[in-house]
Amino acid sequence: MDLDALAGCLASPACLVTQTTSGLIIGMLLFLVAVGLTLIFGVLKVVNFSHGAFYMFGAYFAMTAYQFTGSFALAMLCGAAGTAILGLIFERVFMSRVYGADVLMQLLVCYAFVLIFDDVVRMIWGPEFKSMGMPSAFQVPPLFIVGGVVPPYYLLLIGVALAAAVVLGLGLARSRIGKVIRAAAHNPGMVSALGINTGLIYGGVFALGGMLAGLAGALAAPVRSLTPGMGFSVLIESFIVTVIGGMGSILGALIGALLIGLIRSFGSLGFPLFTEGLMYLFMVIVLVSRPTGLFGKEVA
Amino acid sequence: MKRTRTTGVSRRSTLALMGAGAATIAMPWVARAQAKTIKIGMPTILSGRVAQLGTSSRNAVMLEVEKVNAAGGLAGRQIEMVIRDSKGQPQEAARISRELVNTDGCELLIDAEASSGAFAVHEVARDLGVFCIHTNSETSSLTADPKQHIPNAFRTARQGVHDSIVGGSYAAGIAKAKGLKKWATCSPDYAYGRDTTGEFTLYLKRFAPDVEIISDSWPKLFQPDYTEVVTKILQAKPQALYSCLWGGDLTSYIDQANIYALFTQMEVFAVNMADYTALTVVKNLPKGIHSGNRYIKTYPGTPENAAWGDAYKAKYNEYPTNWSWENATAIMLIAEASKKANSADGKKIAEVLRGLTIKCPFGADGTVTMRGEDQTLIGYAIGWGTTIPQEPYVPEVKAGDWKTILELEAEWKKSKGYT
Numbered sequence: 210m211d212l213d214a215l216a217g218c219l220a221s222p223a224c225l226v227t228q229t230t231s232g233l234i235i236g237m238l239l240f241l242v243a244v245g246l247t248l249i250f251g252v253l254k255v256v257n258f259s260h261g262a263f264y265m266f267g268a269y270f271a272m273t274a275y276q277f278t279g280s281f282a283l284a285m286l287c288g289a290a291g292t293a294i295l296g297l298i299f300e301r302v303f304m305s306r307v308y309g310a311d312v313l314m315q316l317l318v319c320y321a322f323v324l325i326f327d328d329v330v331r332m333i334w335g336p337e338f339k340s341m342g343m344p345s346a347f348q349v350p351p352l353f354i355v356g357g358v359v360p361p362y363y364l365l366l367i368g369v370a371l372a373a374a375v376v377l378g379l380g381l382a383r384s385r386i387g388k389v390i391r392a393a394a395h396n397p398g399m400v401s402a403l404g405i406n407t408g409l410i411y412g413g414v415f416a417l418g419g420m421l422a423g424l425a426g427a428l429a430a431p432v433r434s435l436t437p438g439m440g441f442s443v444l445i446e447s448f449i450v451t452v453i454g455g456m457g458s459i460l461g462a463l464i465g466a467l468l469i470g471l472i473r474s475f476g477s478l479g480f481p482l483f484t485e486g487l488m489y490l491f492m493v494i495v496l497v498s499r500p501t502g503l504f505g506k507e508v509a
Numbered sequence: 510m511k512r513t514r515t516t517g518v519s520r521r522s523t524l525a526l527m528g529a530g531a532a533t534i535a536m537p538w539v540a541r542a543q544a545k546t547i548k549i550g551m552p553t554i555l556s557g558r559v560a561q562l563g564t565s566s567r568n569a570v571m572l573e574v575e576k577v578n579a580a581g582g583l584a585g586r587q588i589e590m591v592i593r594d595s596k597g598q599p600q601e602a603a604r605i606s607r608e609l610v611n612t613d614g615c616e617l618l619i620d621a622e623a624s625s626g627a628f629a630v631h632e633v634a635r636d637l638g639v640f641c642i643h644t645n646s647e648t649s650s651l652t653a654d655p656k657q658h659i660p661n662a663f664r665t666a667r668q669g670v671h672d673s674i675v676g677g678s679y680a681a682g683i684a685k686a687k688g689l690k691k692w693a694t695c696s697p698d699y700a701y702g703r704d705t706t707g708e709f710t711l712y713l714k715r716f717a718p719d720v721e722i723i724s725d726s727w728p729k730l731f732q733p734d735y736t737e738v739v740t741k742i743l744q745a746k747p748q749a750l751y752s753c754l755w756g757g758d759l760t761s762y763i764d765q766a767n768i769y770a771l772f773t774q775m776e777v778f779a780v781n782m783a784d785y786t787a788l789t790v791v792k793n794l795p796k797g798i799h800s801g802n803r804y805i806k807t808y809p810g811t812p813e814n815a816a817w818g819d820a821y822k823a824k825y826n827e828y829p830t831n832w833s834w835e836n837a838t839a840i841m842l843i844a845e846a847s848k849k850a851n852s853a854d855g856k857k858i859a860e861v862l863r864g865l866t867i868k869c870p871f872g873a874d875g876t877v878t879m880r881g882e883d884q885t886l887i888g889y890a891i892g893w894g895t896t897i898p899q900e901p902y903v904p905e906v907k908a909g910d911w912k913t914i915l916e917l918e919a920e921w922k923k924s925k926g927y928t
Binding site: 214218224227228231232234235238331336337338339340341342343347348350351358360361362363429431432433434436438439442443473474476477478481482484485 | 556557560561564725726727729731732733734736737738739740741743744756757758760761764765767768769770786790791792793
């Protein structure tokens with residue numbers, strides 16, 4: 210425990226800026242993965258244990274597109290669009306067959322696909338770790354804001370994730386499709402009786418969730434090594450985020466992810482040997498005080 | 510009328526066959542010793558995050574086995590490798606090793622496991638008495654601790670304490686020259702990371718007593734994001750950083766630290782940087798990272814080493830790794846010991862192997878020696894240098910002095926109560 214370091218940082222504007230942006234970066238990537246997880250659970254009532262695989266595929270799709278085209282924008286697009294298509298196929302061909310089954314069966318199917326997807330990546334891209342490399346446009350010195358260090362690429366990352374959060378939030382709250390999705394989450398039988406194709410909605414939600422995880426993977430690809438199985442550790446943290454925020458709540462996912470990011474960022478200064486433990490401790494406190502999570506009321 | 514014998518199995522032949530069968534069941538090694546081929550079992554990691562290193566171990570072994578077989582094999586017996594995937598799980602490594610000997614009939618073992626699995630395989634070798642060479646475990650105690658000693662187990666992997674002595678001495682020289690007194694460390698939070706970092710700082714402070722460690726970070730193994738670790742180090746404002754992160758963890762760390770311009774703000778010493786697995790993967794490798802040599806074909810700068818690296822690349826379309834040379838050396842030693850013993854028997858090979866010096870492309874002076882007292886490899890090329898972003902990646906390597914290494918190693922063993 211190094212509380213002096215933590216207190217020193219809280220008293221220094223430069224340190225506050227650096228550590229806060231550090232927390233935002235960690236949190237925003239986690240949010241993109243966790244929001245897909247929570248969205249799928251909210252509408253489909255399925256705990257998608259294979260969700261981390263979409264993060265992995267997003268990173269690999271982006272790296273491949275970047276290698277062939279040299280375009281970072283196209284790489285992001287391929288990462289997101291590729292995983293959306295993959296999500297749609299996965300839901301229609303496999304997951305849609307186990308909606309009526311018990312939770313154990315759903316978990317087993319998802320876990321089987323975790324292993325299958327990892328092996329598919331191993332067969333296509335090889336077992337060794339890979340690196341996409343930072344696009345030349347972002348190979349620039351970091352910005353200094355109030356003395357704090359902020360890399361330009363991370364500003365883009367935070368911006369994209371925030372934009373995704375706003376579009377998603379407004380889309381679900383205001384648009385007709387959003388209302389249909391919310392209705393399907395609440396009462397799928399009634400939605401179906403009104404002549405709306407619920408299968409299409411389910412497939413669409415799964416594709417959207419996959420796309421968000423794929424976008425997170427694509428955004429992470431320039432700064433994280435790519436390896437088969439890379440989705441698993443992100444998945445665990447995403448589960449923590451959804452448990453803290455409340456399963457099914459988008460706002461909860463955002464707040465939960467940001468809190469985890471900030472805990473990791475400032476915890477590494479004050480509690481360097483207990484940073485991971487702090488995350489779990491916080492989750493336990495939330496579960497004990499609010500078993501449905503911070504925004505659990507929004508669970509459909 | 511001429512009586513002809515009918516074809517078939519006579520009573521005498523049947524009795525002889527039954528006798529031979531009974532002897533084989535009761536004494537399987539008799540059948541093995543008479544077999545034309547000799548099976549060598551090899552548990553290693555062929556799946557998961559470190560599969561690349563396990564694969565490179567297998568590749569190096571096969572490269573050398575082909576040469577040995579082309580030259581007539583071990584005392585006239587062709588080598589047949591039986592290689593199994595332990596998935597990096599110690600209990601699986603132990604189970605496979607036992608199976609390789611008891612079921613597959615392997616007479617020798619090459620233990621190409623990381624440290625966690627190597628200790629498990631070591632116990633199997635102790636139990637079965639089978640000849641075994643540990644090729645990848647760098648944890649010093651595996652051979653330094655007399656409690657671990659068994660006459661049938663050897664090690665061709667480099668040792669953590671050797672690396673730390675050379676690294677500490679090299680880093681202290683730079684620390685004194687550049688006035689680097691405030692240091693930070695960032696290493697993976699498991700036995701290898703903790704031990705190696707502890708040994709490095711021990712020798713760094715010994716050679717440069719003014720050095721102070723002002724910050725330490727212990728990210729977990731295979732952690733995807735190091736942002737909070739990078740910013741923590743930036744806040745501490747050290748003059749130098751030591752890390753024994755490796756593989757994908759090291760490349761992630763470099764990519765993430767790069768965009769914070771960390772490498773322009775301090776001298777970085779990353780012992781595992783100079784291995785092709787990391788060097789060829791990082792797209793924006795900063796210039797001037799200090800690293801220990803793992804495997805590079807330009808050090809030692811001999812035609813033999815360059816030829817070996819090129820032959821490996823030509824066969825497998827990728828460069829060898831640190832684990833590759835350690836495994837190739839095992840086959841070279843076994844082949845030479847077998848030749849001298851004129852036998853493929855494990856016990857006879859072990860007897861000759863103790864104290865054996867052979868010509869080897871990976872030797873500091875063109876030779877390596879299997880030290881008799883603790884049955885571990887010495888004399889291999891060991892040094893540190895600074896990286897550049899393209900081949901040869903580490904243009905100049907400052908060689909470690911084996912006389913000093915051995916003296917300090919002896920002191921270290923004494924301090925640990927090993928001697």
